Amino acid sequence: MDLHLKHKSVFVAASSKGLGRAMALQYAREGALVTIASRNEEELRVAQADITAATGIRPLVQRMDVSSASDVQAAIAAAADAHGGIDVLVTNAGGPPSGSFEAFADEDWQSSFEVNLLSVVRLIREALPHLREASDGGRIVNIASTSIKQPTEGLILSSVFRAGVHALTRSLATELGPDGILVNTVSPGRIGTDRIVQLDRARADQLGIPVEQVQAAAVSQIPLGRIGTPEEFAAMAVFLGSFANTYVTGQSLLIDGGTVKSI
DSSP, rough: OOOOOTOOEEEEEEEHHHHHHHHHHHHHHHHHHEEEESSOOOHHHHHHHHHHHHHHHHOEEEEEEETHHHHHHHHHHHHHHHTOSSEEEEEOOOOOOOOOOOGHHHHHHHHHHHHIIIIIHHHHHHHHHHHOOOOOOEEEEEHHHHHGGOOOOOOOHHHHHHHHHHHHHHHHHHGGGGGGGGGEEEEEOOSSSSSHHHHHHHHHHTTOOOOHHHHHHHTOOTTTSOOBBBHHHHOOOHHHHHHSOOOOOOOEEEESOOOOOOO
16 A cells, blocks of 8 residues: 655654664655654664665654753754755653652653643644645654553553543644644554553552562453554554545544453
């Protein structure tokens, strides 16, 4: 299938590793002009080299802390200037720490709000003028979590603010539809990234059991009987954020192997 992404300008936040990097790689494979952004420039340079070697397309690198309004503004402006605008925006950020309600103080809630919800608002706000000018209409893909449908035990910060991301998606799908801009949320379940390893270790320490036991218990809840790969996640996310998708907006796609049972 032709995703009609060749020479399109695509900005992927938090893309030095994990899901963001997998999406950036997939967009480059489709011939898009990709901008990768994160806080760690050294990791970005490694990702840039790997994507270039795999696809022949050299991504633009932008150091950006998603919790910094000035960083977001500068990164979006640089991407638009380098690539003649922005056609696709992928909002993404690292997950907040695990823990129960009583474990977090005001500053923890404020930090998670800024990283996991306000950053999405800022990225979209800065990219919106460029998305409105996109010749085929713009695409926005917000990366959240399956906690938008079923709160995850021990991840209360994620559950609260990821739900806000999808509420924003639904609202913007209505507001931006007349401009031809499609907005969707893509929500990973258990995908094989460093984030999952960190959460498993934290859970194992909390329960005083081997991490392998935590992992086995989690996999037992997945109907497909295994965790997903970043490449599997990226394939679906990139389709929604492509121009082969012409009529799906305001939706949340759960990529979780069937784990969440809600209707």
